Amino acid sequence: MQINTMETIETLGTISFAISGTFAAMQRRLDPFGVLIIAFVTSIGGGTVRDLLIGDTPVAWMRDVNYCLLILLTSIATIFFKTHIKKFKVTLFLFDSLGLGLFTMLGIQKGMMFGLSPGICVALGTITGCFGGVIRDTLLNTIPLIFHKEVYATACILGGILYYALKYFHLKDDIATIAVISFIFILRIIVVRYKLALPKFVY
Template sequence: MVNFNTSEVIEILGTIAFSISGTFTAMQRRLDPFGVLIIAFVTSIGGGTVRDLLIGDTPVAWMRDTQICAIILVTALIAMFFKTQVKKLRITLFLFDSLGLGFFTMLGLLKGLAFGLNPSMCIVLGTITGCFGGVIRDTLLNRIPLIFRKEIYATACILGGMLYFLLLALNVESVFAKVFAITFIFALRIVVVKYKLSLPKFNF
């Protein structure tokens, strides 16, 4: 049986997804190649950096593992090279952003567990890891971040994290619990956007 570290696999897949998401967002804003790379980078490592600083895991992950930076760079360059083949940037951006959200939320949960935190704090870390790269990206691009709008975004991370711990409590094997939770977050994002579901807004 092949032994593999699921956390590493999740981190690689999440990094690729968010790097593509950041690249497409930057290209929509007509940034130059350097600007595109910067946005891809902050989208991919922003949430993890905030997470690691909060729990005191320094130097932060991408400073210890140059593979993360290499993955972001290669992914962004490939996405830019094939930009003319990607006609529907909006839906492509949405799909990769949703995938990254699921992968990085799970990565944050696992990091919290590795540091011995209780489930509620793990869910907080998962939400931060999943959302804050997008917050930094949107702030740099002068957009209101999704997490602050009525669209269900952070809520998907929270519900996915709760599902993960519920499955563990029901003695579901850890690998399957991870897959179910990531899939749930991804599917929930698709459903709420397709049917225009949202949390209520406060009007003053």
């Protein structure tokens, strides 16, 4: 994948998760500073964990201050327009799902740049997509979605498998990328719409 395409995905993912984090914080009635903190950790959490694991330091947001500015401006704009958005929960869900697909794909591509195996790349995609939300939910004192309901991390894993399947059949990389992002986004909507979930262990 071309570098500029990766930058586009990272920008869109950062915006999506910044909006998601801002709405989650506003739902819990945090003050403006708290809202900004939650927006930041939601946007950069997964990428930070990924970069630390593969030794790509300083981590991405430390090397490029523009991402911090992007999160700040996105969060402020979201706060400003909150009066025009009545269904916070739906908006949070849609942007969280979109960010999940975008960052999963970004994590996979980052692993490929480092020459890692497909399985590790899929794991990095899952970490990039999920861990910002895990940190967000932990700070907001809620059990992260990845641990207790819905198909969340599983969507990332299935998306990663789909990406390598499409690459196996020599589909153009840009098309495969869009297909995977769309797949994860649509899968999350279907799962929530029909209340699907993995089986739970009851003791």
